[in-house]
Amino acid sequence: MNEKYMHLAVQMARAAAGQTSPNPLVGAVIVKEGEVVGLGAHLKAGEKHAERHALDMAGEKASGAEMYVTLEPCSHTGRTPPCADAIINAGIKKVYVASHDPNPQVAGQGIRKLEAAGINVQKGILKKEAEELNYFFFHFIQTKTPYVTLKMAASIDGKTATSQGESKWITGEESRQDGHQLRHEHDAILVGIETVLADNPSLTTRISGGGSNPLRIILDSKLRTPADARLVTDKQSTWIFATEQCSKEKVRLLRSLGVKVTVLSGFSIDIKEVLEKLGEAEITSLLVEGGGTVHDSFVTENLFQRVVLYTAPILIGGRQSPQSVAGNGIGKLSEAAVLQLHSSVNIGSDVRQIFLRKDE
Numbered sequence: 001m002n003e004k005y006m007h008l009a010v011q012m013a014r015a016a017a018g019q020t021s022p023n024p025l026v027g028a029v030i031v032k033e034g035e036v037v038g039l040g041a042h043l044k045a046g047e048k049h050a051e052r053h054a055l056d057m058a059g060e061k062a063s064g065a066e067m068y069v070t071l072e073p074c075s076h077t078g079r080t081p082p083c084a085d086a087i088i089n090a091g092i093k094k095v096y097v098a099s100h101d102p103n104p105q106v107a108g109q110g111i112r113k114l115e116a117a118g119i120n121v122q123k124g125i126l127k128k129e130a131e132e133l134n135y136f137f138f139h140f141i142q143t144k145t146p147y148v149t150l151k152m153a154a155s156i157d158g159k160t161a162t163s164q165g166e167s168k169w170i171t172g173e174e175s176r177q178d179g180h181q182l183r184h185e186h187d188a189i190l191v192g193i194e195t196v197l198a199d200n201p202s203l204t205t206r207i208s209g210g211g212s213n214p215l216r217i218i219l220d221s222k223l224r225t226p227a228d229a230r231l232v233t234d235k236q237s238t239w240i241f242a243t244e245q246c247s248k249e250k251v252r253l254l255r256s257l258g259v260k261v262t263v264l265s266g267f268s269i270d271i272k273e274v275l276e277k278l279g280e281a282e283i284t285s286l287l288v289e290g291g292g293t294v295h296d297s298f299v300t301e302n303l304f305q306r307v308v309l310y311t312a313p314i315l316i317g318g319r320q321s322p323q324s325v326a327g328n329g330i331g332k333l334s335e336a337a338v339l340q341l342h343s344s345v346n347i348g349s350d351v352r353q354i355f356l357r358k359d360e
């Protein structure tokens, strides 16, 4: 019975994916004598936490009831008062907590506060499912840099375009729709200048029923982004990272068109420095859409947590054809980033595989 209610709490948390950053996804269910009396999910940073929504719905019935919550209740006053106090004051008698909060401010404090008030706390039901909700949050809280997903869409032989540069489309409509869901869930999306020059992409989220547009990031060391590029003219938010190689006039021009331009020191872009600056701007998750040179810099620097690979059942071939990961690559197999297959699903006639870093 316990798993059923925690599963419901996980599903409610997941419904708000893409909405709560920089906060985690959290769901809560309150049950009294086998009857669900309160439900809640955290919907937006700064608004009520899941536990409070559920307690508001339960009202008097919360007294003597049990609560299932996907993440340890907070005990510090952030933008809203602590949930642990609200749970105690409402008279909840038992709390099931699926996952721990790695936030040093909270780790274990919420649970200790509940136990000190005589509430029975049981940990670990559906722990894995609950932790999968918050890869982004857990990584960001501990590293203050965004969780990095490398998104690749390629043929069986790893090509992302033909030798003539044709790439629309390699994967099918369903996969591309799925790719837009990824954009909705990430705070920012990053491409290199070659992709901007080749595809003039918009990188917006187009899913039926809306969805949030990620902040668009361009790695463009010489600031070659055209002033009439869609990423400049469509008035959505764009942030370009350039280096000392770029011209001051071009910086001024793009800034006058509403683009944020950061000129990094040196002559090549340091990915680690970009991730730190994104973390300072509270970007908790970054979707890297390529192309191959950009993916290579994240791979060789080992600065990514996950790969989402869409493979179309076609063969393209060609030594000149661009591929998912280009650049110089690694020299020795021992330097290869080792991943583990997390999931593999058919989408239309394509396959979507998600690989996680071993230590994630």
Ligand SMILES: Nc1c(/N=C/[C@@H](O)[C@H](O)[C@H](O)COP(=O)(O)O)[nH]c(=O)[nH]c1=O
Residues within 6 Å of the ligand: 153, 160, 167, 168, 169, 170, 171, 172, 175, 176, 179, 195, 199, 200, 201, 202, 203, 204, 289, 290, 310
């Ligand atoms: N060529 C393909 C992709 N190509 C991905 C990027 O190279 C494109 O520039 C980017 O998706 C364009 O974004 P838009 O302008 O917002 O539509 N991605 C895919 O999933 N399948 C493909 O077959």
Ligand SMILES: [Zn+2]
Residues within 6 Å of the ligand: 049, 050, 051, 073, 074, 082, 083, 084
């Ligand atoms: Zn809380």
